[in-house]
Amino acid sequence: MDKRRSLVEAASLVEDGATVAIGGLSMNGAPMALVREIVRRRARDLTVVAIVAGMPVDWLVAGGCVSKVVSGLISFEGLGLAPHFRAAVQRGEVEVEEYSEHTLICRLQAAAYGLPFMPTKAGLGTDMISMHPDTTRHEQDPSTGEHYIACTPLPVDVALVHAHSADSQGNIRVDPKLIWMDNEIVNAATTTVASVEEVLPHRDFVAEPHRTTYPRFMVDAVAVAPYGAYPTANFPRYSYHAQFFADYVQATRDPSAWAEFWQTRVVGPAEQGDLLDANGGPNTLIDIAREA
Amino acid sequence: MIQDKRASLAEAASLVQDGDVVALQNMATQLAPMAVVRELIRQGRLNLGIVGLLAGIPVDWMAAAGVMDRFIGGAVTMEQFGLCNRYRKGVEAGAIRVEELSETAVNARLGAGARNLPFLPTRGLIGTELIGMDPDNLRLIEDPFGGRPVVACRALVPDVAIVHAHRADRAGNVQLEPTAEWPDLGIMPKAANRVIVTVEEIVETEVLRRRPDRTVLPGFVVDAVVEVPFGAHPTSCFPFYGYDSAMHLAWVAAARDDVTTEQFLDRYIREPADQAEYLRAVGGATTMLALERMEHA
Numbered sequence: 001m002d003k004r005r006s007l008v009e010a011a012s013l014v015e016d017g018a019t020v021a022i023g024g025l026s027m028n029g030a031p032m033a034l035v036r037e038i039v040r041r042r043a044r045d046l047t048v049v050a051i052v053a054g055m056p057v058d059w060l061v062a063g064g065c066v067s068k069v070v071s072g073l074i075s076f077e078g079l080g081l082a083p084h085f086r087a088a089v090q091r092g093e094v095e096v097e098e099y100s101e102h103t104l105i106c107r108l109q110a111a112a113y114g115l116p117f118m119p120t121k122a123g124l125g126t127d128m129i130s131m132h133p134d135t136t137r138h139e140q141d142p143s144t145g146e147h148y149i150a151c152t153p154l155p156v157d158v159a160l161v162h163a164h165s166a167d168s169q170g171n172i173r174v175d176p177k178l179i180w181m182d183n184e185i186v187n188a189a190t191t192t193v194a195s196v197e198e199v200l201p202h203r204d205f206v207a208e209p210h211r212t213t214y215p216r217f218m219v220d221a222v223a224v225a226p227y228g229a230y231p232t233a234n235f236p237r238y239s240y241h242a243q244f245f246a247d248y249v250q251a252t253r254d255p256s257a258w259a260e261f262w263q264t265r266v267v268g269p270a271e272q273g274d275l276l277d278a279n280g281g282p283n284t285l286i287d288i289a290r291e292a
Numbered sequence: 293m294i295q296d297k298r299a300s301l302a303e304a305a306s307l308v309q310d311g312d313v314v315a316l317q318n319m320a321t322q323l324a325p326m327a328v329v330r331e332l333i334r335q336g337r338l339n340l341g342i343v344g345l346l347a348g349i350p351v352d353w354m355a356a357a358g359v360m361d362r363f364i365g366g367a368v369t370m371e372q373f374g375l376c377n378r379y380r381k382g383v384e385a386g387a388i389r390v391e392e393l394s395e396t397a398v399n400a401r402l403g404a405g406a407r408n409l410p411f412l413p414t415r416g417l418i419g420t421e422l423i424g425m426d427p428d429n430l431r432l433i434e435d436p437f438g439g440r441p442v443v444a445c446r447a448l449v450p451d452v453a454i455v456h457a458h459r460a461d462r463a464g465n466v467q468l469e470p471t472a473e474w475p476d477l478g479i480m481p482k483a484a485n486r487v488i489v490t491v492e493e494i495v496e497t498e499v500l501r502r503r504p505d506r507t508v509l510p511g512f513v514v515d516a517v518v519e520v521p522f523g524a525h526p527t528s529c530f531p532f533y534g535y536d537s538a539m540h541l542a543w544v545a546a547a548r549d550d551v552t553t554e555q556f557l558d559r560y561i562r563e564p565a566d567q568a569e570y571l572r573a574v575g576g577a578t579t580m581l582a583l584e585r586m587e588h589a
Contacts, residue, residue: 115414116440137437
C-alpha cells in the first residue's frame with residue numbers, strides 16, 4: 001500500500017477538535033512542515049500533546065488552532081520563551097495541563113499498552129498530583145506499603161513526527177536512531193503521520209531491517225519534506241536556525257512587524273522550497289548544515 | 293575518571309553467591325552468556341534461582357550440574373532440538389521449583405524492579421490460572437480510576453544479571469550489533485543489583501563513539517566486563533556466528549543417561565581450563581569457521 005501523500009493531504013488527517021501529539025524535543029526534530037500545513041488550513045480546537053516542544057506549539061497557537069496544551073515544557077530554551085503560547089495562556093485562551101516529562105510518558109505508555117493506568121514514583125511529593133486528580137492519583141501498594149502515582153492513559157488521535165527517510169509503504173527510519181521520545185507518541189496514537197527528508201527504495205529497508213524505526217503498520221501517511229524540521233534541527237544533517245528564532249522573538253514585540261513576519265516567513269510561502277527561500281535560501285541551508 | 297570494569301571469568305563469576313537469584317539473557321538457542329554459565333558450574337555454585345524469559349541449553353546444563361534449585365520464567369526449551377530433559381528431570385523429581393510466568397509477566401516483574409516500583413500492571417494473564425498459581429507475585433487489582441481490573445506483577449530484583457553482547461569498552465559501555473534485540477537485555481541489567489557482561493571483544497571507547505546509537509547498556513549499570521570470544525557458544529551471536537546444531541544434538545543425546553551426562557559435563561565444562569581449551573574441545577577452528585558461515589543455522 002502506497003502511503004505517500006502530499007504535505008497538504010497528510011496534514012488534513014488532523015481534524016478539528018483532534019488530540020495531536022507533536023514529535024521532536026525542544027529545538028530538535030519537530031515536524032514543522034506538517035505543522036505549517038495545519039496552520040495554513042486553519043485547523044481549530046486542537047488539543048496539543050508535546051512532551052517538550054517550542055516552535056511547533058507556538059506556530060499552532062499563533063495560528064489560532066489550539067484550545068489546550070498537554071505538556072512538560074514549552075519554550076525556546078536559550079532563545080527565550082514561546083511568546084504566543086505564553087500570551088495566549090495569560091489571556092486564558094489556551095488551557096494548559098502540565099505534567100513532568102516522565103508522568104506524561106507514563107500516560108502515553110498506559111494508552112499504548114491498553115492499560116487503565118501506569119504506575120510511577122516520579123512526581124511523589126509534588127503538587128502535580130493534586131492539580132490533576134482525574135489523571136494522576138496517589139496510591140499505596142497494599143502488599144509492600146510503597147507509594148506510587150497511578151497515571152491514566154492519554155489517548156492520542158494523531159502523532160506527527162519528522163524522520164530521515166521512508167519507503168513508499170511507510171516504513172520509517174530515524175537515522176541514526178536519535179528518536180527522542182517520539183516512539184512514545186507513535187505507540188500511543190491511533191494515526192501516525194510522518195514527514196521525511198527523503199523516500200528511499202523499499203529494497204534499502206529490506207537490506208537493513210534493523211534501521212527501521214517505525215514499521216509500516218504503525219504509519220498511516222508519509223509526506224516528503226526536505227528540511228521538514230526547519231527551523232528546528234534534524235541532526236546529523238542540519239542544526240536549528242538560531243537567526244529564525246531570534247527574528248521570530250523580535251517580531252512578536254511589535255504587532256505590525258509580527259503580521260509581516262508571520263505572512264512572509266511562516267504561513268505565506270506556498271511550498272517547502274518557498275519557505276526556505278523566504279528565510280535566507282541557500283545561505284541558510286549552508287549555515288545550518290555547518291552548525292550541525 | 294573512568295573505572296576499569298574488566299575482569300577474568302573467574303572474578304566475574306565470583307559476583308554470584310550460592311543461593312542468588314540470577315537473571316540469564318537467552319532466547320532458546322540464541323545469545324546466552326554461556327562462558328559465565330560454565331564458570332559457575334566449574335566453581336560449584338549451589339541453590340541458584342535462575343530467571344529467564346525463554347531459556348534453553350544454559351538452564352539444562354545448570355540443572356544437570358546441580359547448581360540451581362528454582363526457575364522463574366516463561367519457558368525452558370531448545371526449540372527444534374527438543375526439550376531440556378535434565379531440567380525436566382529436576383523439576384519432576386522436585387529438585388527444581390518452577391515459578392512459571394508468561395513472557396509479558398516476566399518483563400513486567402523485571403520492569404518493575406528496573407523502575408523501582410512495587411509492581412507493573414498488565415492486561416495479560418487475565419483469564420488464566422497462572423495468577424492463582426503465584427499469589428505472592430501476581431494479583432488481580434482494581435483500577436483506582438474505576439476501569440477494568442489489571443494484574444499487578446510484583447517487582448523482581450535479581451541479585452545478578454548476566455548478559456552477552458558483541459563489544460564493550462573497559463568502562464563497561466556495551467554495544468550490540470544490529471540483530472534481533474530481545475527485551476531481556478534491556479530490562480534484566482537495569483533490574484538486577486549486580487551485572488556481569490561478557491563480550492566478543494573489548495575495544496577502545498573511541499570505537500563505541502563512532503556508533504553511539506548502538507550502545508545498549510551504559511557502563512554505570514555494569515559491574516564486570518569480560519572479553520570472551522565465542523562466549524555465547526553453543527548458542528548464537530548473530531551476525532557473528534550461528535548456534536551450534538551439532539553441539540545441541542550431542543547434548544540432547546548425552547542427557548538421556550546419567551553417565552553420559554556426567555561425561556559430557558566433564559569433557560566440555562569441568563575439564564577445559566579456559567575459553568581456548570573449551571573451543572578446542574568443541575571442534576576448534578573448523579567449528580568456529582563453520583559457525584561464522586552459519587552453515588548449521
